[in-house]
Amino acid sequence: MKKSKKKIVDPFIFTGSMADVSFLLIIYFMVTSAFSATRGLDFALPEESQNLPEIQQEESIDVFVMPGEDLQLQVDGKPLPLEELLPYVGAKLRDNPSKPVILRTDPEGTYGNMISVFDELRRAPERFKELGLGIDNIETISIPTRREIENIWSMLGVV
Amino acid sequence: MGMKSIRGRQRKVSGEVFTTSMADIVFLLIIFFILTYTTEVDRTQVQLPRSWVRTDVPAKSAVVSISAPAEGHVIRVSTGEEISLPVNTDEEIVTFASNVVAQDPSKEFVVKADARARYERVDAVLDALKQAKVRTIFLLSEQKTVDSE
Numbered sequence: 599m600k601k602s603k604k605k606i607v608d609p610f611i612f613t614g615s616m617a618d619v620s621f622l623l624i625i626y627f628m629v630t631s632a633f634s635a636t637r638g639l640d641f642a643l644p645e646e647s648q649n650l651p652e653i654q655q656e657e658s659i660d661v662f663v664m665p666g667e668d669l670q671l672q673v674d675g676k677p678l679p680l681e682e683l684l685p686y687v688g689a690k691l692r693d694n695p696s697k698p699v700i701l702r703t704d705p706e707g708t709y710g711n712m713i714s715v716f717d718e719l720r721r722a723p724e725r726f727k728e729l730g731l732g733i734d735n736i737e738t739i740s741i742p743t744r745r746e747i748e749n750i751w752s753m754l755g756v757v
Numbered sequence: 758m759g760m761k762s763i764r765g766r767q768r769k770v771s772g773e774v775f776t777t778s779m780a781d782i783v784f785l786l787i788i789f790f791i792l793t794y795t796t797e798v799d800r801t802q803v804q805l806p807r808s809w810v811r812t813d814v815p816a817k818s819a820v821v822s823i824s825a826p827a828e829g830h831v832i833r834v835s836t837g838e839e840i841s842l843p844v845n846t847d848e849e850i851v852t853f854a855s856n857v858v859a860q861d862p863s864k865e866f867v868v869k870a871d872a873r874a875r876y877e878r879v880d881a882v883l884d885a886l887k888q889a890k891v892r893t894i895f896l897l898s899e900q901k902t903v904d905s906e
Binding site for chain 1: 776786790806811872875877879883887892898900
């Protein structure tokens with residue numbers, strides 16, 4: 599009987615190109631994945647923008663961000679540094695906790711300044727606790743747009 | 758001097774680099790990138806404003822971006838599914854946002870604006886979103902730190 603020669607099977611898997619493929623994948627995911635900022639300040643808009651909340655000048659706290667690169671504030675018509683904003687607002691809210699805070703920004707102002715002020719107002723819970731004012735939060739922070747402000751003014755007969 | 762000899766015999770130095778753990782490291786990295794992979798729908802380079810208060814933006818939110826004043830306050834919109842497209846007028850933002858809201862009334866919108874942008878442009882965008890009856894808006898920001906104050 600003729601003895602048949604057994605074919606030798608190589609038991610190894612060729613892994614030489616694995617490094618190439620793996621590094622290609624790594625580089626692809628590194629380049630295309632975005633570590634973009636995925637957090638920010640949220641604000642909910644009123645359900646029905648047709649029914650504008652009734653705003654009376656004396657019944658709200660008016661925060662106005664002045665034009666220019668440097669952050670300058672006018673609160674109820676008077677200049678106020680940012681650090682004194684929450685103590686002022688807190689004192690006002692102690693008399694009437696439902697007072698809304700209206701945040702207006704001059705068209706010539708910068709978005710960054712507006713965010714700084716909005717952020718400060720959103721920090722009210724912790725700052726009020728520090729100040730020991732006995733109130734928890736600002737109930738309403740409203741950011742009306744210019745069109746809405748003009749509408750309110752025309753409703754009030756100012757313009 | 759060359760290789761040190763022990764009892765006159767030459768010591769053999771292995772000519773290989775140990776690569777067995779490379780596969781582990783490489784696969785770990787691949788898995789990490791796959792899991793953290795998110796396609797960026799808007800590639801506008803902006804200097805985000807900084808804030809202390811930051812909440813998570815839900816994935817696939819619609820995006821409206823406003824570029825820096827030096828780049829001409831270009832406004833781009835995206836539904837959160839595809840790459841953002843530039844818009845020319847404020848009415849286009851209203852139309853875009855209305856379409857998105859019509860499909861999903863509770864869709865969140867992200868405003869990704871440059872901190873140096875004039876507020877007038879941001880106001881126009883917010884007004885357009887309000888007209889389109891958008892319920893929740895996120896103003897994208899970076900974490901404020903004590904150093905950045």
